[in-house]
Amino acid sequence: MPINKGAVTARRMLSEFGIEKPDDFSIEELIHARDIILEEKKISNSDGRIVFGKSKTKITINSDIKYLGRRRFTLAHELGHFAMHHNVDTHLEDNALTLDYFKNGGQEYEANQFATELLMPSKYFVEYTQGKPFSPDLLRNIADHFQTSITSAAFRYLELGQHPIFLFYCKDKRVIYWKNSENFYRKVKDITKLHPPEDSVAMEFFNDGTIYKKEGSAQSIYKSTWFETGSDDELDEYFEYAIVTKDYNTVLSIIWER
Ligand SMILES: [Zn+2]
Structure with missing residues (x-):
């Protein structure tokens, strides 16, 4: 697999915190450890947003998100922006379209790669999916197991799955x-x-x-x-x-x- 900035940054963060497995941590803990303000409220037409302030950064997550996995993927995506795109933009809005990978190049792609590697590290993803036939249920199980969105599980499967x-x-x-x-x-x-x-x-x-x-x-x-x-x-x-x-x-x- 080609080296990408997002995945490398995620692996660096995991090792910095001494995190072995994806279920060893909550995204919220990492966000707090970075001294980022986390706010949960209704926002229309977007899942999450990040605002880089002078001294503090704030991540807002849409409280209307129904699925835990989608919430977690969004938070990881915003954390990726924080880790890689600080000072590049002051304000980033993310909706399902930007969270869906390949549409937008550059920053959005990198933030998704970051979230993907953070939540579904390649090593564990391959281990988990090996020998299992492809089916919609497999994708649901992946999403459950790694606590991520089913969409992000599908994109990960495209990269690393056997079928x-x-x-x-x-x-x-x-x-x-x-x-x-x-x-x-x-x-x-x-x-x-x-x-x-x-x-x-x-x-x-x-x-x-x-x-x-x-x-x-x-x-x-x-x-x-x-x-x-x-x-x-x-x-x-x-x-x-x-x-x-x-x-x-x-x-x-x-x-x-x-
Ligand atoms: Zn984004």
Whole structure:
């Protein structure tokens, strides 16, 4: 894996505090140890924010965040800004879009890499996922185990998981970007910036608000749903799991082959 600033900074912080395993600490403790003010309140349209003051820095976390894992990932992301981007910007707002990795380059990417390595250190992630078949349940278990968001677990899986997957990120009924595991090459239909495919699970959500229950989260789809294909296109070979974030009208679709 290429060395990245975020991951290196996270590892340095973990070793500075003598932290061995991800469940040995709470993010709040690290934030307090850095003498950062932590405030919890309602903020509209963003999950977290950081303001660099003259003497003190303040991190605000949206009290409306329902999931513990998302809260924790957001806090770790802000802590990453503190560790790496002090004095670069005085004020940073983070919503689901910036927390979703690849969209914004530079600082947002680095802060996400920091949070990812802090909460799901590569060594433990590989150990935990090894030998387990890919499924939506595996992602939920990863999120539970590492106490992080299911979205961040999916992105981590893309980097380090054994089973090749494709990720499609859609917002407001548009495909914003997609990303694939190494060694999983499929020609994606020409859909960037356009609607997701009509027969995709992502589109089902945008069309009529469908969100599948846990048991039904692996939906069988055609290869031709998202990919260019020649012939022999059968069901039960490709699957789509759509992670919906209603507040931001986003869908992260994970596609994998049996
Ligand atoms: Zn950010």
